[in-house]
Amino acid sequence: MKFVKWAVTAAVLVMSLLAAIAPAAAAADRPIGIYLDNRKLASDVDPFIIPKVNLTMVPLRVISEGIGASVFWSQQTKTVTTENADTTISLTAGASAGTVGGVSIPLAASVQNVRGRIMVPLRFVGEQLGLQVDWNGTARTIALTSNGGGIPPASGAGTGSAGGASGSPGSGDGSGGSLPGAGDGSGSLPGSAGGGASPGSDLPDGTSVPPGAGDNGGTLPGSGTVPAAGGSLRGAWVSTVFNLDWPSAPSYGNPQRQEQEFDSLLDDLQGMGLNAVFVQVRSVGDALYPSSLVPWSKFLTGTQGKDPGYDPLAFMIAETHKRGMQFHAWFNPFRANTDTSTDKLAPNQVAKLHPDWIVASGGALYINPGIPAARQQIIDAIMEVVARYDIDGVHLDDYFYPTNGTFGDDAAYQTYNAGRFSNKGDWRRDNINQFVQKLGESIHSLKPAVKFGISPFGVWRNKSADPTGSDTKAGVTSYDDMYADVRTWIRSGWIDYVMPQIYWSLSFGAARYDTLVDWWANEVKGTGVSLYIGHSPYKLGTAEAGWQDAHEIINQLAYNKLHPEVAGDVFYSAKDLRKNPLGVADLLRAYYGG
Known part of the structure; x- marks a missing residue:
């Protein structure tokens, strides 16, 4: 009898175990x-x-x-x-x-x-x-x-565009200007080629990035506090468009996971010796914070305008400052959408509220910089953040006029030029100049300690077009193609720092890194405007000249020391540092003494 009871009990246990295992086994057998x-x-x-x-x-x-x-x-x-x-x-x-x-x-x-x-x-x-x-x-x-064809063609996918659909400064947040002397896509701007899983995506092949640790702090020179490591700023761009760096798409609707991911990102970056982050808080006329002017970003929940259930910006600032690091709010001012559809935009998004302000170009939507009311609306949105949050700086990338398509602004040129400029190029540059000047004045009037800076494309003008330009052969330039007159911003003192995206190596003939650092150092000399250099670790391991060894980044940092004008370095982007291509994170940790 005991044996029978034991046998019955064992049979029941086996059946229960099989019932529990069966669904899992069936799932494992299901095709991927x-x-x-x-x-x-x-x-x-x-x-x-x-x-x-x-x-x-x-x-x-x-x-x-x-x-x-x-x-x-x-x-x-x-x-x-x-x-x-x-x-x-x-x-x-x-x-x-x-x-x-x-x-x-x-x-x-x-x-x-x-x-x-x-x-x-x-x-x-x-x-x-x-x-x-x-x-x-x-x-x-x-x-x-595919992020619309390019997460910044290897910043902009090797095209010559600067106004793309991705996530890096200059490229977009991926989009980016065309490589100097391009034509074969051999050296593109940040973003497009550096795909892979986003941090925390938990892929079965081990792509998720483990948290790190570190203890280096520091603040931006000139902010009133003492920066670490001899006063140099050492930062990373954190792209949110397409969930490139943060938050991961699987974290949609999960505030706790998003907070954990950001904490891990900060720990990893600080562990490499960095002391600042430049976080994209506006990518397509949206916000990573509760706003009365623009809708919630879709990259928090998957739906533009949907409340994520917490204030991500407040959380990020608090966690960054807790570590003694600086938090700079990065804005894409004029991009309205990464494609030309408005179907999934929130009702209060600018393309829905003011379709007359919008220009479609290169497969994306842009706010027309030539319309004064449109420029003011962007300034108001940025100032909402300056007024409400304890940020260390306001940061803009090079998204002004796109370079990858025709920009239809003839009507605005006729309406708002008033005969002041005989050609559209000068009028466009004046539009951007007015925007930069007024935004800088607004920031400094409200909070003088908040730094205002811009990260333009790495080449202002080629010497072939202007004898005072750099000895380069860039396919596009900041002045001629993006209508960004950076020299005027520097000499007029409208910005506190300039951060050119010098995304080429010391051996890239058409636009050598050292040639461009020399040129930019001379531009800021004696002006009181700080110079930070934008670097491209996302290119490590690619076929472009100079990027087959991570010491390229270290050699660039060492070269910067020859110029006292260079006050810091910023890397595009966080995910590319965390992936540690060719051991660059280890080299930075050793270089910065972290």
């Missing part, structure tokens, strides 16, 4: 689906996970063709080659490395040929094709986001 920009990609070979190394393998051809890249297969060498406007990728079955732009890139797992499909690690696909990657373990789906 791939979605590109919310469109499911059909493939005769499903992605799969290599259990022992926890790596996800995906079909390269299916994804490449999904983003419009050309794909070629060599039966003889068992090699697949993918080509788009930015780069060429070649992978051979069985190989433990691939080539990107002619440079060998090691793979976390060897290339596999499964039923005629070349399968490669998911992380490699994200990083090399400039895709944001999100994994949903419950649904077993991989969501790939």
